[in-house]
Amino acid sequence: MTDLPSWRDTPTRRAILDLVTxxxxxxxxxxxxxxxxxxDNDGTLWTEKxxxxxxxxxxxKWARAxxxxxxxxxxxxxxxxxxGDLAWLGAAIxxxxxxxxxxxxxxxxxxxxxxxxxxxxxxxxxxxxxxxTAVHPLLGxxxxxxxxxxxxxxxxxxxxxxxxxxxxxxGDRDFMRPFTEDYYGVAPEQVVGSSLGLAFDEERSDVVYxxxxxxxxxxxxxxxRIWSRTGRRPVLAVGNSNGDVPMLTYAAAHPRGxxxxxxxxxxxxxxxxxxxxxxxxxxTATERGWTVVSVRDDWAQVFPAAPEAAATPGREPVRxxxxxxxxxxxxxxx
Numbered sequence: 408m409t410d411l412p413s414w415r416d417t418p419t420r421r422a423i424l425d426l427v428t429x430x431x432x433x434x435x436x437x438x439x440x441x442x443x444x445x446x447d448n449d450g451t452l453w454t455e456k457x458x459x460x461x462x463x464x465x466x467x468k469w470a471r472a473x474x475x476x477x478x479x480x481x482x483x484x485x486x487x488x489x490x491g492d493l494a495w496l497g498a499a500i501x502x503x504x505x506x507x508x509x510x511x512x513x514x515x516x517x518x519x520x521x522x523x524x525x526x527x528x529x530x531x532x533x534x535x536x537x538x539x540t541a542v543h544p545l546l547g548x549x550x551x552x553x554x555x556x557x558x559x560x561x562x563x564x565x566x567x568x569x570x571x572x573x574x575x576x577x578g579d580r581d582f583m584r585p586f587t588e589d590y591y592g593v594a595p596e597q598v599v600g601s602s603l604g605l606a607f608d609e610e611r612s613d614v615v616y617x618x619x620x621x622x623x624x625x626x627x628x629x630x631x632r633i634w635s636r637t638g639r640r641p642v643l644a645v646g647n648s649n650g651d652v653p654m655l656t657y658a659a660a661h662p663r664g665x666x667x668x669x670x671x672x673x674x675x676x677x678x679x680x681x682x683x684x685x686x687x688x689x690x691t692a693t694e695r696g697w698t699v700v701s702v703r704d705d706w707a708q709v710f711p712a713a714p715e716a717a718a719t720p721g722r723e724p725v726r727x728x729x730x731x732x733x734x735x736x737x738x739x740x741x
Contacts, residue, residue, distance in 0.1 A: 410564055413557040413708040419667075420705065422698050423561065426665045430642055431568045437663065439569035443641040445633055445654060446558070448576035448583060448600075450647040451669055452591060453554040454543065454710075456679040458493050459500070460550055461582045464537050466496070468521055484514050503625075504649040504684035515620050518579070522603055522616040530616070531585045538586055546677050551590055552713035557706045558645070562591055565643070573641075575599040575633055577625035577650055599632045600624050629654040645669065645700075649687040655697060666697040673703035677710065 414420040430437045449455040458466070469488035472479055479485040487495040499510035522530060543553045562572050574583060574593050580600030587593040604619035624632050630653050633641060644651075644658030647669040655666035668688055672680050680702075682689065692699050702709060 411557065411560050413560055413706060415705055415707050417705050419698055419700055422665065423667070426643060426663065427564065427568050430663050437642065439571075441639060441642070442565075442568070442570040443573065443637050443639045444565050444570045444643040445573045445575045445599075445641045445645070445658065446562070447646040447648070447651050447654070448574050448578055450671065451555075451645055451651075452558050452562075452574070453550065454546075454678055456671075456681060457544055458497060459578065460541075460553075461578050462496060462500075463541065463544070464534065464582070465518065465521070466491075466493075467537075469517060472521070482513065483510070484517050501683045515623075519603060519616075519618060519620055523618045524615060526608075526611065526613040526615050527581060527605070528613065530581055534582055534585045545679070546710070548710075548713040551586075552711055554590055554711065555706075556708050556711045559591060559711070561645075562593070566592065570643075571597065571637075573597045573599060573633070573637065575624060575629050575636075575654060577601055577623060579603075580624070599636050625650040627653045630657040633657065640664075643667070646688070647671070648684050650684075652688050652691050655688075655691075656695075659695065659697060666692075666695075667700050668692045668697055669700045669702065671702050673701075673706075673709070676702075678702055 410424060411420055414423075429435075430442060446452055449459045449461075453460065465484075466488045469479075469485050473485040473489040480489050484496060484499075486492070495510075496514075499514055502509065503511045538550055541550060542548060543550060546553055565572055572591075572593055574587055574591070574597065576583060576599070578600050580598055580602050583598050583600055584595040587598050588595065601624045602621040604617035604621045605614055606617050607613075608615045622628060622632075626649075629651070633639075633654065640661050641658045642661050642663050643665050644655050645667040646652075646655055651668070655668065658664045659666040670685070670689065671678055674680050689699070691697070700706075
């Protein structure tokens, strides 16, 4: 079977295969324990437009809360969720990547409020139930078919050559853990992400969420969390946004290191192009010679083929209208 069949034969694909060969064969091969690869999730392993999947989950949750308590609609993010104003929510994320967390703070507060007092098992069950029925707003498929086929192939190729693959994401670690093994072959203990505060409830004999936010696994926090979990500098890192720059820098400093930046630049195959929140990453990639993965030029296939039944689940994906994502910088049309 051809390695990376959904990747076109470009310098990007060859750079990946050269890395795998260099660290797994010959007298200078790295031992398997040192073959560590780390991947961002949203926008790297699956689509994040018009909104990250966890945000879709939260929008529905906040909309239900606002319906039960209309007073909540006077504040964000409940107002945005109840009206389907995805533009406000998307802008809050873009502002975060630009260094402004003024709108992210109320979002985090609403996340904490939704989880406080619940057990980790209850939350995992809720995530699985959501993914069993939710559909992507633009693709109209179940979210497992909104994953990137080339990235799934890359994960499989690395593991076949003795790599340990980790997800290190700004998203909620416990939102990802229920599905990453099924979707990507990445076990729950290999998932690193943002976290709410946790405590052990003696009466329930269970781990439960508290009323605090523990840490955001983004930007400079990513290398710290990678080291804390793995005790290794990764030889490969893959990301797609400004928040991934420190992680990519960390891997690129490995003597064999390869940093891959996914650039969403294809307007034609269901993966909306965008540069918002990626400006610093693209500039740094150019300055430092990182490998930029062009969705348009490097991927022959973007998404896995979805069975017909998977394209028509039985419920609407979000409350309110889905607003089209903003065009990528430089692609606006007059």
